[in-house]
Amino acid sequence: MRVAELTRKQQLFVHEYLVDMNATQAAIRAGFSEKTARQQASRMLSNVNVKRGIEEAWRDKIRRADITADDVLRLIARSAFADIRDFVEWDSTEEGFRVKPSDRIDGQLVTEVSEETREFPSGMRETTRRLKLVNKEQMIKLLAQHFGLAENKLKVDLDVSLADVLNKAWESM
Numbered sequence: 641m642r643v644a645e646l647t648r649k650q651q652l653f654v655h656e657y658l659v660d661m662n663a664t665q666a667a668i669r670a671g672f673s674e675k676t677a678r679q680q681a682s683r684m685l686s687n688v689n690v691k692r693g694i695e696e697a698w699r700d701k702i703r704r705a706d707i708t709a710d711d712v713l714r715l716i717a718r719s720a721f722a723d724i725r726d727f728v729e730w731d732s733t734e735e736g737f738r739v740k741p742s743d744r745i746d747g748q749l750v751t752e753v754s755e756e757t758r759e760f761p762s763g764m765r766e767t768t769r770r771l772k773l774v775n776k777e778q779m780i781k782l783l784a785q786h787f788g789l790a791e792n793k794l795k796v797d798l799d800v801s802l803a804d805v806l807n808k809a810w811e812s813m
Contacts, residue, residue, distance in 0.1 A: 646693050653684045654693045658701060713786065715748060720779035722749045727771055739771055749774050 646654065649670055656666035663681035672680040684690045727745050728737040739745070739753060752772035759765050784790040 646689060650684065650687070650690050650693065653681075654690060654697050657684075657694060658697055713783075716779050716782050716786075718746065719749050719774040720776055720783050722746070722773050722776065724771075724773070727773065737769070737771075739769070 649672075652670035653666055656669040657663060659666070659669075663685055664678045667677040667681040667684065668674055726740075727750065728739055730737050750771065751774055752770060754770045755767060756770075757765055757767045781790065
């Protein structure tokens with residue numbers, strides 16, 4: 641199924657859906673009424689041709705971005721196991737720490753660097769520095785899900801007969 645074989649509204653929906661993966665908003669942006677957008681979105685997502693169009697457009701988008709699943713997994717792993725010592729140099733003076741030079745840190749893992757200086761009426765100054773890394777807990781959770789370690793179910797595979805269990809219980813009495 642080629643995206644070009646979809647109706648104009650279906651093509652618009654596919655394009656808009658890939659923006660934020662929000663089907664209702666995609667339906668509205670594709671020209672459906674706000675009142676019926678949720679139902680239209682559901683109808684679109686259940687349409688076999690639209691599903692194929694979304695899959696095809698998604699593959700094209702990934703191909704254009706030149707990103708592989710391994711690239712994403714590597715970034716998640718680096719984020720999950722990032723060490724603050726790779727980003728700052730500890731200082732025994734009043735400053736506390738300094739952010740390492742930008743050519744020595746992995747900027748993909750930093751979400752915020754800021755410095756704020758407040759001046760008090762007494763003339764004293766206080767500087768607050770912030771270095772914020774990606775959310776490690778969230779990245780670890782993604783890794784755990786990817787590797788099937790986040791299941792809530794306990795899987796047990798026992799190869800023991802009921803007679804064996806009863807015999808052991810009887811012996812321990």
